[in-house]
Amino acid sequence: MSGEPKAVAAPSGPGLETPSSALVVAAHPDDAEFQCGATLAKWARDGALVHHLVLTDGTKGTWDPDVDPGELLERRQHEQRRAAETLGARGEVVFLGEVDGELRNTIENRARVSEVIRRLRPSVVLGHDPWKRYRLHPDHHAAGRLTVDAIVAARDPFFHREQLDAGLVPHRPDALLLFEPDTVNHLEVVAPADVETKLAALLEHRSQLETTHFYRLGDLEEGRAIEEFRTRQISLLEHGDTPGGSLAETFHVIIDQL
Numbered sequence: 382m383s384g385e386p387k388a389v390a391a392p393s394g395p396g397l398e399t400p401s402s403a404l405v406v407a408a409h410p411d412d413a414e415f416q417c418g419a420t421l422a423k424w425a426r427d428g429a430l431v432h433h434l435v436l437t438d439g440t441k442g443t444w445d446p447d448v449d450p451g452e453l454l455e456r457r458q459h460e461q462r463r464a465a466e467t468l469g470a471r472g473e474v475v476f477l478g479e480v481d482g483e484l485r486n487t488i489e490n491r492a493r494v495s496e497v498i499r500r501l502r503p504s505v506v507l508g509h510d511p512w513k514r515y516r517l518h519p520d521h522h523a524a525g526r527l528t529v530d531a532i533v534a535a536r537d538p539f540f541h542r543e544q545l546d547a548g549l550v551p552h553r554p555d556a557l558l559l560f561e562p563d564t565v566n567h568l569e570v571v572a573p574a575d576v577e578t579k580l581a582a583l584l585e586h587r588s589q590l591e592t593t594h595f596y597r598l599g600d601l602e603e604g605r606a607i608e609e610f611r612t613r614q615i616s617l618l619e620h621g622d623t624p625g626g627s628l629a630e631t632f633h634v635i636i637d638q639l
């Protein structure tokens with residue numbers, strides 16, 4: 382059995398129309414590029430204003446116990462900004478700064494994510510699927526739940542009233558795209574150039590390649606390790622029978638409950 386999610390509804394068409402703006406809410410620096418980097422690159426290329434919201438500080442993203450957490454935090458924020466730039470994202474890169482591995486779906490954090498949604502007013506929000514089965518990382522579940530709950534809070538005027546008193550108004554996005562979905566019901570077809578942009582953005586997360594990803598590839602020398610990494614990432618995007626193209630990122634889209 383492969384670990385790939387099963388499609389429950391046959392996705393049709395090449396994807397959504399290019400939104401005017403998109404906000405990706407990620408647990409860690411690099412999650413956005415891994416899960417939806419090609420889609421963000423495609424939309425940015427077609428004129429969408431793309432924003433990033435990164436919830437944790439990424440300070441557990443290393444296999445090296447001697448790394449200074451403060452230095453790693455700064456390095457990962459810098460890498461995330463470079464990656465967003467590489468994608469062509471012209472929007473904000475916001476860091477919530479929660480401790481990596483300890484993200485919680487609290488009322489306080491929901492208010493902070495809701496505030497970002499009300500302020501940036503994205504047409505599309507992208508985030509982790511909180512219903513993903515057998516996913517071990519607690520931050521990914523918490524991030525998904527936080528995103529879904531913050532969308533509800535951002536659209537309804539009686540949630541977090543103090544934000545309205547401060548001049549913000551409720552905001553309802555047109556679509557929520559959950560990435561790494563438990564069940565796929567939506568594909569975003571991307572061009573080979575978008576995949577190259579995604580790979581270039583992923584390579585900006587240099588701290589992760591040196592430890593987590595290259596570690597998993599064993600003792601390969603760096604050029605070979607990067608090539609293996611590229612090959613693996615491209616193979617994850619290959620969907621032979623997709624309408625409109627063979628390369629796509631997979632999502633669970635929610636539109637009718639927004």
Ligand SMILES: [Zn+2]
Nearest residue numbers: 408409412521
């Ligand atoms: Zn992550």
